[in-house]
Amino acid sequence: MTPSDRNLLTVKNLSVHLPCQRGTVRAVDGVSFALERGKTLAIVGESGSGKSMLCRAIMGLLPGRAGLPGQGRIIFAGRDLGKLPHKELNAIRGREIGVVLQNPMSSLNPVMKIGSQIAEPLRYHMGMSSVKARERAVALLAAVGIPKPADRLECYPHQLSGGMRQRVAIAIALACDPQLLIADEPTTALDVTVQAEILNLLGRMQKERNMAMILVTHDLGVVAGRSHETAVMYGGRIVEQAPTVALFDRMRMRYTRALFDAIPRLDDPSHRALTAIGGQPPDLAATPAGCRFAPRCRRAEERCHAEEPPLLGDERGDHRYACWFPCD
Numbered sequence: 001m002t003p004s005d006r007n008l009l010t011v012k013n014l015s016v017h018l019p020c021q022r023g024t025v026r027a028v029d030g031v032s033f034a035l036e037r038g039k040t041l042a043i044v045g046e047s048g049s050g051k052s053m054l055c056r057a058i059m060g061l062l063p064g065r066a067g068l069p070g071q072g073r074i075i076f077a078g079r080d081l082g083k084l085p086h087k088e089l090n091a092i093r094g095r096e097i098g099v100v101l102q103n104p105m106s107s108l109n110p111v112m113k114i115g116s117q118i119a120e121p122l123r124y125h126m127g128m129s130s131v132k133a134r135e136r137a138v139a140l141l142a143a144v145g146i147p148k149p150a151d152r153l154e155c156y157p158h159q160l161s162g163g164m165r166q167r168v169a170i171a172i173a174l175a176c177d178p179q180l181l182i183a184d185e186p187t188t189a190l191d192v193t194v195q196a197e198i199l200n201l202l203g204r205m206q207k208e209r210n211m212a213m214i215l216v217t218h219d220l221g222v223v224a225g226r227s228h229e230t231a232v233m234y235g236g237r238i239v240e241q242a243p244t245v246a247l248f249d250r251m252r253m254r255y256t257r258a259l260f261d262a263i264p265r266l267d268d269p270s271h272r273a274l275t276a277i278g279g280q281p282p283d284l285a286a287t288p289a290g291c292r293f294a295p296r297c298r299r300a301e302e303r304c305h306a307e308e309p310p311l312l313g314d315e316r317g318d319h320r321y322a323c324w325f326p327c328d
Helices: 052-059 086-092 114-126 130-145 161-175 190-211 244-249 254-261 302-306
Strands: 006-021 023-036 040-044 071-075 096-100 179-184 212-217 229-234 237-243
Touching: 006 052, 006 212, 023 052, 023 212, 023 229, 023 237, 052 071, 052 096, 052 179, 052 212, 086 190, 096 161, 096 212, 096 254, 114 130, 114 161, 130 161, 161 190, 179 190, 212 244, 229 244, 229 254
Parallel strands: 040 212, 040 229, 096 179, 179 212
Antiparallel strands: 006 023, 006 071, 229 237
């Protein structure tokens, strides 16, 4: 099997630009990666780094004013999503690509019962009858760990806890057995125990269905042991990408190391101040010259402020990073 056969999703030089009063916001700027069938890619970065906009571009759910300049391409299962007519793309969304958004209170319809929301994609994409769709909805709720699933079909989202709502969102995303699941910060606003339950659920569902998954998060601690490869985004670009084990074994980009150092540790002394990354993320409507992390980097030198480092591979080729003076 060739690499192109193994890859379910290939993103090539993708950019997303948004016009604003001050110019153009480069929300995503020249991003490339590939995702194999059945594998998990974690995309990590602070808020505003371009993670969610990248996922929206893959799904074809960008704001109306957004533009895709240049020669960027999104190849999914051998099809260029950017060239498909709306009807064909709409048939892929929900059927072959499922998405779990970070806030189920906004992604779920507050005035529609849970059962109807799960049945909707089943009837639209799979052509199921209302009876079959209801049976499938009960099975899906049971699969994601919701007790008394038949009774929950009659509930509205506000009648469920945050963790239960997120499980419903996962059930909807998995309803049509997609080949790719995009989980955009699926544990936001959930307590630590529920976070672990949701992440374990996603991992179990992925293995059972042999799905590929993109796991978006701002927390490097979430991806350890839960992804095959990790891409770190900053300022709309990927600044480091490697197999997850290799990334944690030898972080090269200074921003990646700063994210890792900001993770609280159980063995730290009590009342110790948390490590923070000083400064603010770059203004994507007026990105600075040189490395976009340089204004916040403690090790930045003159070259960092003048020249933007390219994203290049190491001697093995599978660990890419953009840094003039990488971590040892």
